[in-house]
Amino acid sequence: MDVEELLKKQRLKVTPQRKAIINVLESSDGVLSAQDIFTEVIKILPNINFSTIYRNLDLLLERGILCRITPESGGILYELRREEGHHHHVICKKCGASIPLDYCPMGNIEKELSRKGFTPTEHRFEIYGYCNKCSKKIKE
Amino acid sequence: MDVEELLKKQRLKVTPQRKAIINVLESSDGVLSAQDIFTEVIKILPNINFSTIYRNLDLLLERGILCRITPESGGILYELRREEGHHHHVICKKCGASIPLDYCPMGNIEKELSRKGFTPTEHRFEIYGYCNKCSKKIKE
DNA sequence: CTAATTGCAAATTGTTTGCAGTTTA
């Protein structure tokens, strides 16, 4: 992916900080916390401040470049939004790997809801567990 | 519901603070934040401290008396667990009303996951939108 | 050049902890 192009498309300035944040997210195949991102980015840009991380995460989220996961266990995780359009996530609890899922459960339930007078605007469906690699490790 | 009985069943001491917390959750038909709960409980017990709220929410959660929702928008919401067994939630973004849903999307996806070698342990499915009452108000 | 962006320091928010006194069973 061309990070510079991605930013220019959104009319965001191409700063080293922004590039680093996106690069870190891109080179990870899963979800990362703000702290995880900071820990990685500071290796590239030793002067970066946490506030820059937060400000950019918010901005990139707004622009739809990232998506955000809030697991039941608490905390907030970020990942690069690789899939276009609507999708859900399967997330490994051990390594954080994130697998996109194109199946969406809403179709099955939408009619019943509207019959009850409920107007759905958003929904979430997330699956947590152990990925192929991590399942194997646990068994060993 | 008999709150005292509920607590005794869990071998928890019946304190006025605990009763108040559960009563507040019971009289609400939806999800509440820790702050919401505090605001209500302090009307009944003017000396209660936030730490008592948090400690009890954690405890009641552990015992399965409450359940917890972490919306995409952030924050943590609590509600009395009225339904037995596994279920999902439909939540009104305006009034916080929570409707239990017995439909579970996992059945449709489980096979595909195990074929990919992914071992699911938990999942979540939540729907947000506007309940019957609030949809009507918005249209008016 | 100028509007956007950053680093820094301080503030804020939400939650947790240690402890001594109180209450429940």
Place this chain on the structure above:
DNA sequence: TAAACTGCAAACAATTTGCAATTAG
């Protein structure tokens, strides 16, 4: 009476803000 529980004050972690200096376009 012993263990569980509470209130208080202080600690803590995560996130946000104001501001002056810097930088990308």
